[in-house]
Amino acid sequence: MAAxxxxxxxxxxxVASRLMPDSxxxxxxxxxxxxxxxxxxxxxxxxxxPIFEFGGIGATLEELxxxxxxxxxxxxALAASGICDIMETATRGFIxxxxxxxxxxxxxxxxxxxxxxxxxxxxxxxxxxxGANDVGSLCWRTIIIMRHDRRRFVEKVDFxxxxxYLWGPGAREAVGLPKGSGxxxxxxxxxxxxxDEETKRMKLLATHPGITVQxxxxxxGFELIIPDKVEQTEPPTEEELRVLRExxxxxxxxxxxx
Amino acid sequence: MLEFEIVEEGQxxxxxxxxxxxxxxxxxxxxxxxxxxxxxxxxxISRFVHDGDYLATELYxxxxxxxxxxxxxxxxxxxxxxxxxxxxxxxxxxxxxxxxKQVEITYIGLEVYGVSSALRRAVESGQVEVVSDWSNGxxxxxxxxxxxGVPFIxxxxxxxxxxxxxxxxxxxxCPFTGQKVxxxxxxxxxxxxxxxxxxxxYGNAQIExxxxxxxxxxxxxxxxxxxxxxxxPTEEIRRYPDRTIIPYFLxxxxxxxxxxxxxxxxxxxxxxxxxxxxxWAESSQTEEGAKAFLEKYVYSVRxxxxxxxKIGWERLEKLREKAEKRR
Numbered sequence: 006m007a008a009x010x011x012x013x014x015x016x017x018x019x020v021a022s023r024l025m026p027d028s029x030x031x032x033x034x035x036x037x038x039x040x041x042x043x044x045x046x047x048x049x050x051x052x053x054x055p056i057f058e059f060g061g062i063g064a065t066l067e068e069l070x071x072x073x074x075x076x077x078x079x080x081x082a083l084a085a086s087g088i089c090d091i092m093e094t095a096t097r098g099f100i101x102x103x104x105x106x107x108x109x110x111x112x113x114x115x116x117x118x119x120x121x122x123x124x125x126x127x128x129x130x131x132x133x134x135x136g137a138n139d140v141g142s143l144c145w146r147t148i149i150i151m152r153h154d155r156r157r158f159v160e161k162v163d164f165x166x167x168x169x170y171l172w173g174p175g176a177r178e179a180v181g182l183p184k185g186s187g188x189x190x191x192x193x194x195x196x197x198x199x200x201d202e203e204t205k206r207m208k209l210l211a212t213h214p215g216i217t218v219q220x221x222x223x224x225x226g227f228e229l230i231i232p233d234k235v236e237q238t239e240p241p242t243e244e245e246l247r248v249l250r251e252x253x254x255x256x257x258x259x260x261x262x263x
Numbered sequence: 264m265l266e267f268e269i270v271e272e273g274q275x276x277x278x279x280x281x282x283x284x285x286x287x288x289x290x291x292x293x294x295x296x297x298x299x300x301x302x303x304x305x306x307x308i309s310r311f312v313h314d315g316d317y318l319a320t321e322l323y324x325x326x327x328x329x330x331x332x333x334x335x336x337x338x339x340x341x342x343x344x345x346x347x348x349x350x351x352x353x354x355x356x357x358x359x360x361x362x363x364k365q366v367e368i369t370y371i372g373l374e375v376y377g378v379s380s381a382l383r384r385a386v387e388s389g390q391v392e393v394v395s396d397w398s399n400g401x402x403x404x405x406x407x408x409x410x411x412g413v414p415f416i417x418x419x420x421x422x423x424x425x426x427x428x429x430x431x432x433x434x435x436x437c438p439f440t441g442q443k444v445x446x447x448x449x450x451x452x453x454x455x456x457x458x459x460x461x462x463x464x465y466g467n468a469q470i471e472x473x474x475x476x477x478x479x480x481x482x483x484x485x486x487x488x489x490x491x492x493x494x495x496p497t498e499e500i501r502r503y504p505d506r507t508i509i510p511y512f513l514x515x516x517x518x519x520x521x522x523x524x525x526x527x528x529x530x531x532x533x534x535x536x537x538x539x540x541x542x543w544a545e546s547s548q549t550e551e552g553a554k555a556f557l558e559k560y561v562y563s564v565r566x567x568x569x570x571x572x573k574i575g576w577e578r579l580e581k582l583r584e585k586a587e588k589r590r
Binding site for chain 1: 322323325326327348349351368369370371372374375378379382383386387393396397398399400401403404407418419420421422423424425426429434442443444445472473474475476477478479528530531534535537586589
């Protein structure tokens, strides 16, 4: 049954979680991806294999990890190795999905989490790549989770921390990135987006309940591909919300942020 | 024969070029005898960390991190440090204390609590120079190259990105296949700090849970200080030698530091101290707040023992119980 009272963070988590099929490997970073993976494991994907950069493989996500190396990233896991092994596992093609965030994204899914402004004289110095560049370079399909507004969805990012499709079709292969890899979905508080097969530019797939195509266009700082048929996202179910609120984030660390 | 052609070069400076021959010579003169290296934080830091050193810490500031050693560096005011930036709390404290000169950065932030205000102040004011940007994988692989004793390592990360352009990596075409790969220079650091679950007096060290990049960093450092939750007899080490991730000859100093990762966690031993981590996230938003935090938790105590007493044993015991319950 569809729920009525939910906030947009909860909706993003539910949408992201539904993108995680059972018995697949997913590279998980801090924040919403952790909640989405935990939700997927508890509902439709009990054998989802979360992989964390500092060594956790196949953890049972009963409690929310607060850091990418903390105990919950390898609690009741199948293996606990180290960062080189994890990144090399991704290099060898074992990791299907990688989840990422960022401060800016462009039409090709290139992500910035390094600086706002000039690199040498930054207006804002952000944390830097962390594992993001490795995830976006080496996993088969990356799924990006971000807030949707014109400051974040920009024609040109200030700095490409993590490569998307760079400048278009064939670009990833041309620079030496693994063949057949790249951005797959973008989950925002307004919509679910994908990438056009031919041009590799971002394309609207579905709008969230109560959001119009026009809302999405107005909040995007570049030209989006709008297909003839735009789907509507299924709202969170009562069950999804209950698990999320009661079992995964009972203290409201993330979901209370709205 | 295919050429070894350089396709692209990062513009970042290489502040610690790898000298693998000098590294071999250095390692040759390190004592191979089983000598007692057990000492206090004060002695270890004063003997093995110098102003201007290139320093690296492992793992992350909230997870199995050498926090007692980091706090001692701050008390001793070791300055002009150059650091490989893969850090949370530990590098934040060093930055806030004004001891860092240059940083090769991968990620300095507060994870769940967002961006690092200490990093922002240091970099945006020009007080600290970001000499290059890398990915987490790249920095770990640079340690791995050093651990292999080779000058560089080919990887498939960073290609096509500004992260590569801001690093000191080079892109070449592989001489065997023609495939483009990024070559990362080995990173041999002057001194590394690693916190472990147990070690003997000679430095044979064992870690539980994920190993992060402890294996690689331990082998990429000219000097290595180990802090350990527990000091065990060598017979204990010899009983399960397969658990030894760091053999003694890599190690210069062994420090007994129970709760050495506090306020971070130590898997199977104690949970993270959320209130103090949050306290740092909040107080570090201003320079005065950061200074007050350092005064309260670092400068006002003389050593790790006093720090633990200040935190309070009852509180620490609760963190142990929390970890025990989660097993």
